[in-house]
Amino acid sequence: MHHMTLAEIARGLADKKFSSEELTQVLLARIAQLDPQLNSFISLTEELALSQAKAADARRANGETGALLGAPIAHKDLFCTQGIRTSCGSKMLDNFKAPYDATVVAKLAAAGTVTLGKTNMDEFAMGSANESSYYGAVKNPWNLEHVPGGSSGGSAAAVAARLLPAATATDTGGSIRQPAAFTNLTGLKPTYGRVSRWGMIAYASSLDQGGPLARTAEDCAILLQGMAGFDPNDSTSIDEPVPDYSASLNGSLQGLRIGVPKEYFSAGLDPRIAELVHNSVKELEKLGAVIKEISLPNMQHAIPAYYVIAPAEASSNLSRFDGVRFGHRCENPENLIDLYKRSRGEGFGAEVQRRIMVGAYALSAGYYDAYYLKAQKIRRLVKNDFMTAFNEVDIILGPTTPNPAWKLGAKNSDPVAEYLEDVYTITANLAGLPGLSMPAGFVDGLPVGVQLLAPYFQEGRLLNVAHQYQLNTDWHTRTPTGF
Ligand code: GLN
Numbered sequence: 001m002h003h004m005t006l007a008e009i010a011r012g013l014a015d016k017k018f019s020s021e022e023l024t025q026v027l028l029a030r031i032a033q034l035d036p037q038l039n040s041f042i043s044l045t046e047e048l049a050l051s052q053a054k055a056a057d058a059r060r061a062n063g064e065t066g067a068l069l070g071a072p073i074a075h076k077d078l079f080c081t082q083g084i085r086t087s088c089g090s091k092m093l094d095n096f097k098a099p100y101d102a103t104v105v106a107k108l109a110a111a112g113t114v115t116l117g118k119t120n121m122d123e124f125a126m127g128s129a130n131e132s133s134y135y136g137a138v139k140n141p142w143n144l145e146h147v148p149g150g151s152s153g154g155s156a157a158a159v160a161a162r163l164l165p166a167a168t169a170t171d172t173g174g175s176i177r178q179p180a181a182f183t184n185l186t187g188l189k190p191t192y193g194r195v196s197r198w199g200m201i202a203y204a205s206s207l208d209q210g211g212p213l214a215r216t217a218e219d220c221a222i223l224l225q226g227m228a229g230f231d232p233n234d235s236t237s238i239d240e241p242v243p244d245y246s247a248s249l250n251g252s253l254q255g256l257r258i259g260v261p262k263e264y265f266s267a268g269l270d271p272r273i274a275e276l277v278h279n280s281v282k283e284l285e286k287l288g289a290v291i292k293e294i295s296l297p298n299m300q301h302a303i304p305a306y307y308v309i310a311p312a313e314a315s316s317n318l319s320r321f322d323g324v325r326f327g328h329r330c331e332n333p334e335n336l337i338d339l340y341k342r343s344r345g346e347g348f349g350a351e352v353q354r355r356i357m358v359g360a361y362a363l364s365a366g367y368y369d370a371y372y373l374k375a376q377k378i379r380r381l382v383k384n385d386f387m388t389a390f391n392e393v394d395i396i397l398g399p400t401t402p403n404p405a406w407k408l409g410a411k412n413s414d415p416v417a418e419y420l421e422d423v424y425t426i427t428a429n430l431a432g433l434p435g436l437s438m439p440a441g442f443v444d445g446l447p448v449g450v451q452l453l454a455p456y457f458q459e460g461r462l463l464n465v466a467h468q469y470q471l472n473t474d475w476h477t478r479t480p481t482g483f
Helices: 006-014 021-036 045-062 103-110 153-158 178-183 217-227 271-286 298-319 337-346 350-363 370-388 415-420 428-431 459-472
Strands: 041-044 072-077 114-119 167-168 186-189 212-215 257-261 290-294 394-400 435-443 446-453
Touching: 006 021, 006 217, 021 041, 021 045, 021 072, 021 114, 021 153, 041 045, 041 153, 045 114, 045 178, 072 153, 103 167, 103 217, 114 153, 153 167, 153 178, 178 186, 178 435, 186 217, 186 459, 212 217, 217 435, 217 459, 257 271, 257 370, 271 290, 271 394, 271 435, 271 446, 271 459, 298 350, 298 370, 298 415, 298 428, 337 394, 350 370, 370 428, 394 459, 435 459, 446 459
Parallel strands: 072 114, 072 167, 257 290, 257 394
Antiparallel strands: 041 114, 167 212, 186 212, 186 435, 394 446, 435 446
16 A cells, blocks of 8 residues: 555545545555664654545545545655644754744645654755754665655655655755655655745745655645645745646657756766766657757856855744744853853754855855845856746756765765755755756666756646656666665
């Protein structure tokens, strides 16, 4: 039962082959048995899951239908869940029970999903390896000595290990696409503004975007359908109609113009990944796509710009954790300043503290122009590169990551080495564009992803290309040994 995709589950439930309650019991038992190896969950919500499953079964018995009605999922632990711990992977929020549901959580619950739990993540979504979590590192089911990617490593490891069919995640600089690549999943970062950020604990508000992590493009379409849409509670949410994503999957790729940026194939890219990317290009050519070399000349500046803008926004967003209103509070403070200092010093881990300092520095008088303003100018140039490219091509294709998943601990002493791994994903966040990573082969037994980028609001096009690719390849069906 645990091998089923969301699409297969929807069919099975509709045909009364099993109930949501039965499926939920099977998956909860599987999580109890296997998750100790992976550490992909921070909290399990068995009671909620069983009551939601029963309610979904009752709705189906009353004649209701819907692809998500009775579907088991989990939420990354930065989506607020009413009455349930929402930790953001941090000691700071270890004792925090959200007083309301995030819009994404509420929408998915209304569609009938069953919440199995809250998944592990890098602290405040800062990281690319899921090693900065207060709750410990997550292991990659493809090789337990390797990282699953981050920051949505818990969602990725759980779905890859068949503990559940799909999960929510968020992507500020790659945190949906990179863990998808590292664990052989399909992950979609929507256009900025497509999915409400209300109730998503903010890291860098102008970059953060929620989206689906699943095994197939077909399932990403189903989950995105339940997440997307205008939300008056989020001032950056965009009031655009949500298309039928599942209906977009079957378009022909005949004549589709695919741009491959020459800058992607620099010395930093593992040549074995380059070869798999070329293989995926050939596969899409067979399906009728036309390949064109393009250029994204400002790509080389994206990492430095991102690692100024994201920490700058984080330093502002995280100022609300002051030990006064909610979250961790130190014992016996001597005065207000002592309360602030010790609550934040004890509550935040090393990487979060590093970013708060970098961000506050970049925003300070005297350095604002030299760092923050300059980074914003680069951001515009990166966006302009994409706008120029999309005059000539329909999608852009390349590697999701320069390397496969590294060993646990391998980059702990060198944060910048980890930042550099985000080179292919970060540009989409700076520009606000949608991006998808799909399985495209293996290197040393570890999965490799190919990334597709599209113009604003063309999530359907990304899902279409990935689905057609998945109808003609079987990388996405491979299962890690032992799971
Ligand atoms: N690795 C990037 C960072 O650490 C992206 C994280 C994310 O997308 N949340 O900021």
